[in-house]
Amino acid sequence: MRHGQGRAGRAAMAAILAGGMAVTAVAQTAPAPKPAAAQDGTVALDGVRVPLSDLMSREGADYLRHLIVDKPFGAPAADIRAERARQDGIMRDFLAPMRRRYAVDIAEQRIGGIVTDVVTPSAGIAPENRDRVLINLHGGGFTTGGRSASLVESVPLAAIMRIKVISVDYRMSPEYAFPAGSEDVEAVYRALLKTYRPEHMVLYGCSAGGMLTAEVLSRFHQRKLPMPAAAGVFCASLGALTAGDSALLAGPLNGFTFPPPPPGQRPAMPPMAYLAAARADDPQAYPLVSPDTLRAFPPTLFITGTRAFEMSAALNSHNALARVGVESQFHAWDGMFHGFFYNADLPESREAYAVMAKFFATHMAR
Amino acid sequence: MRHGQGRAGRAAMAAILAGGMAVTAVAQTAPAPKPAAAQDGTVALDGVRVPLSDLMSREGADYLRHLIVDKPFGAPAADIRAERARQDGIMRDFLAPMRRRYAVDIAEQRIGGIVTDVVTPSAGIAPENRDRVLINLHGGGFTTGGRSASLVESVPLAAIMRIKVISVDYRMSPEYAFPAGSEDVEAVYRALLKTYRPEHMVLYGCSAGGMLTAEVLSRFHQRKLPMPAAAGVFCASLGALTAGDSALLAGPLNGFTFPPPPPGQRPAMPPMAYLAAARADDPQAYPLVSPDTLRAFPPTLFITGTRAFEMSAALNSHNALARVGVESQFHAWDGMFHGFFYNADLPESREAYAVMAKFFATHMAR
Numbered sequence: 001m002r003h004g005q006g007r008a009g010r011a012a013m014a015a016i017l018a019g020g021m022a023v024t025a026v027a028q029t030a031p032a033p034k035p036a037a038a039q040d041g042t043v044a045l046d047g048v049r050v051p052l053s054d055l056m057s058r059e060g061a062d063y064l065r066h067l068i069v070d071k072p073f074g075a076p077a078a079d080i081r082a083e084r085a086r087q088d089g090i091m092r093d094f095l096a097p098m099r100r101r102y103a104v105d106i107a108e109q110r111i112g113g114i115v116t117d118v119v120t121p122s123a124g125i126a127p128e129n130r131d132r133v134l135i136n137l138h139g140g141g142f143t144t145g146g147r148s149a150s151l152v153e154s155v156p157l158a159a160i161m162r163i164k165v166i167s168v169d170y171r172m173s174p175e176y177a178f179p180a181g182s183e184d185v186e187a188v189y190r191a192l193l194k195t196y197r198p199e200h201m202v203l204y205g206c207s208a209g210g211m212l213t214a215e216v217l218s219r220f221h222q223r224k225l226p227m228p229a230a231a232g233v234f235c236a237s238l239g240a241l242t243a244g245d246s247a248l249l250a251g252p253l254n255g256f257t258f259p260p261p262p263p264g265q266r267p268a269m270p271p272m273a274y275l276a277a278a279r280a281d282d283p284q285a286y287p288l289v290s291p292d293t294l295r296a297f298p299p300t301l302f303i304t305g306t307r308a309f310e311m312s313a314a315l316n317s318h319n320a321l322a323r324v325g326v327e328s329q330f331h332a333w334d335g336m337f338h339g340f341f342y343n344a345d346l347p348e349s350r351e352a353y354a355v356m357a358k359f360f361a362t363h364m365a366r
Numbered sequence: 367m368r369h370g371q372g373r374a375g376r377a378a379m380a381a382i383l384a385g386g387m388a389v390t391a392v393a394q395t396a397p398a399p400k401p402a403a404a405q406d407g408t409v410a411l412d413g414v415r416v417p418l419s420d421l422m423s424r425e426g427a428d429y430l431r432h433l434i435v436d437k438p439f440g441a442p443a444a445d446i447r448a449e450r451a452r453q454d455g456i457m458r459d460f461l462a463p464m465r466r467r468y469a470v471d472i473a474e475q476r477i478g479g480i481v482t483d484v485v486t487p488s489a490g491i492a493p494e495n496r497d498r499v500l501i502n503l504h505g506g507g508f509t510t511g512g513r514s515a516s517l518v519e520s521v522p523l524a525a526i527m528r529i530k531v532i533s534v535d536y537r538m539s540p541e542y543a544f545p546a547g548s549e550d551v552e553a554v555y556r557a558l559l560k561t562y563r564p565e566h567m568v569l570y571g572c573s574a575g576g577m578l579t580a581e582v583l584s585r586f587h588q589r590k591l592p593m594p595a596a597a598g599v600f601c602a603s604l605g606a607l608t609a610g611d612s613a614l615l616a617g618p619l620n621g622f623t624f625p626p627p628p629p630g631q632r633p634a635m636p637p638m639a640y641l642a643a644a645r646a647d648d649p650q651a652y653p654l655v656s657p658d659t660l661r662a663f664p665p666t667l668f669i670t671g672t673r674a675f676e677m678s679a680a681l682n683s684h685n686a687l688a689r690v691g692v693e694s695q696f697h698a699w700d701g702m703f704h705g706f707f708y709n710a711d712l713p714e715s716r717e718a719y720a721v722m723a724k725f726f727a728t729h730m731a732r
Contacts, residue, residue: 245619
């Protein structure tokens with residue numbers, strides 16, 4: 001054990017160990033300065049201090065401290081053009097060191113009528129990947145990230161796997177709304193099906209791109225298109241972006257507080273503008289609502305972190321796939337936050353790339 | 367979305383969605399009544415209220431509320447005999463409804479000189495499992511749970527998989543210390559190897575039993591014994607029982623508070639009495655410290671929950687196996703706590719049994 005602690009703390013912790021369920025007995029042995037829980041089971045975290053996780057790399061801890069203390073990204077802009085420019089700037093700053101680390105070539109190519117960025121490894125495509133391709137759907141809340149977050153999500157995998165990655169510049173809000181993005185990805189996929197076998201393709205993305213990955217798979221199922229070999233739903237779930245414990249904890253764990261919700265209400269993520277008109281029970285928007293849809297999913301990898309607001313929703317989706325017998329994998333890194341692997345300088349990010357690369361390579365047909 | 371929220375909350379949440387990394391920008395748009403973070407990155411959770419997770423089943427939510435509000439298990443006893451009796455009573459209360467749900471026969475049998483409970487399905491062993499066996503190592507902090515938690519961990523899988531489960535009554539503290547438990551399990555395993563092929567055996571356990579599972583695998587590796595087909599490390603990790611974010615959050619999320627640690631120190635789980643004399647760098651006690659040891663591990667399943675103090679440590683172990691190329695699976699249920707699946711009345715527990723059964727059945731040789 002790395003760190004010491006007070007006698008009372010030791011007694012409380014020892015009590016936890018006295019038996020599986022004894023965890024709840026500890027309240028009676030530790031002094032509670034105020035009532036810790038309401039009658040409805042809501043717990044109050046007053047007085048709780050959470051230091052940086054001791055499971056992070058040195059680089060991960062330094063970076064999380066920087067994010068929490070220095071808040072380097074500024075505030076979102078109200079105007080969509082200004083906000084896109086701001087986010088593109090943030091992405092450029094992630095991309096620059098990434099391109100020094102990972103040698104790739106990037107070319108614009110229109111596929112199925114849709115603009116894409118095609119990222120290929122400078123070292124050449126590996127022989128076993130000559131007939132394979134990854135399709136990336138970028139993050140950015142369905143409002144930003146076109147051709148910027150795209151590259152941040154594509155460059156590492158193209159170089160590490162020595163494979164072609166095609167990132168789709170799909171339509172977003174506020175100009176467009178669901179299912180415009182799905183239509184664009186379908187157009188690209190149909191065009192690629194003329195050259196690639198579906199079992200040689202993988203679909204993946206982070207945040208809005210993770211949600212869109214799931215939405216597009218649902219669309220393929222409905223339209224009887226063949227499924228790709230595998231999917232990567234990163235920084236997202238198969239349903240709403242957030243739910244459960246992590247939705248409430250991620251903000252405070254990253255150093256900011258939400259105003260409390262109205263009495264009796266649960267703080268909740270508002271629907272994204274892109275999905276505002278979609279029905280909550282539409283499997284094309286939220287595949288999680290339909291076990292029949294999930295049953296058609298290819299093997300799926302979830303990537304998140306313990307300080308990411310989507311973690312609980314991603315866990316829940318992973319369990320939902322298990323319920324219907326679909327293979328899935330879940331990996332999260334302690335202390336890591338929404339979209340952490342945009343920063344390729346973190347060892348945690350490079351571990352995540354390795355997990356992604358292995359999962360995708362394993363599931364594409366020879 | 368199920369719940370409404372105030373305008374300020376919506377603005378803050380919308381800002382999160384504006385881009386992958388914008389999560390950290392929100393602090394500047396939401397009113398912060400006090401400084402939320404210290405210069406070292408420690409975050410203060412004052413004012414944060416966490417209601418029951420909206421991802422739990424109705425039964426799961428009712429039970430967690432009961433645990434948080436009613437604290438039904440009382441306080442640990444100081445005397446070991448009294449504490450064992452108390453824990454055995456808690457286990458009897460879990461076992462009674464479990465035995466109504468899952469029909470099994472239980473027989474005491476000495477194997478390799480060690481007392482075990484042999485649990486067999488009343489419906490008979492499935493034909494494909496005639497030559498297979500699961501070996502259970504019970505929880506209870508290496509101090510309690512012999513022949514009580516044992517049954518709670520063995521009965522559901524014996525009935526669901528229609529397979530024989532042998533639960534080992536290994537030596538515990540304070541009478542004995544590491545590696546006494548490992549020696550006992552080795553004796554049982556060596557005896558079973560005379561009848562069963564290793565690829566027809568699985569080793570699993572919860573909490574201390576999950577730790578012991580990992581410790582025993584490390585011992586088998588060192589002694590060049592053949593590895594079993596798979597392992598289940600439940601409510602535990604391959605190293606210390608707790609670390610990282612969940613170690614600090616699980617207590618408060620279950621409705622109790624720890625006294626703060628001395629300034630500059632991290633609240634930490636004290637070493638368990640059983641392991642007090644073990645070196646922190648001994649792979650026989652903490653296999654996580656040795657990549658070479660981990661490389662020899664069989665496919666491993668981790669089971670935990672978002673309110674379980676071991677969750678971060680389990681995630682970290684799952685990632686450590688991925689690093690050395692060993693297959694592993696991680697499942698956690700939102701809102702669930704240390705050892706939740708001792709309660710078979712929770713749908714989450716029965717989902718966990720199904721995940722365990724599938725993982726074990728898949729990995730044992732035909």
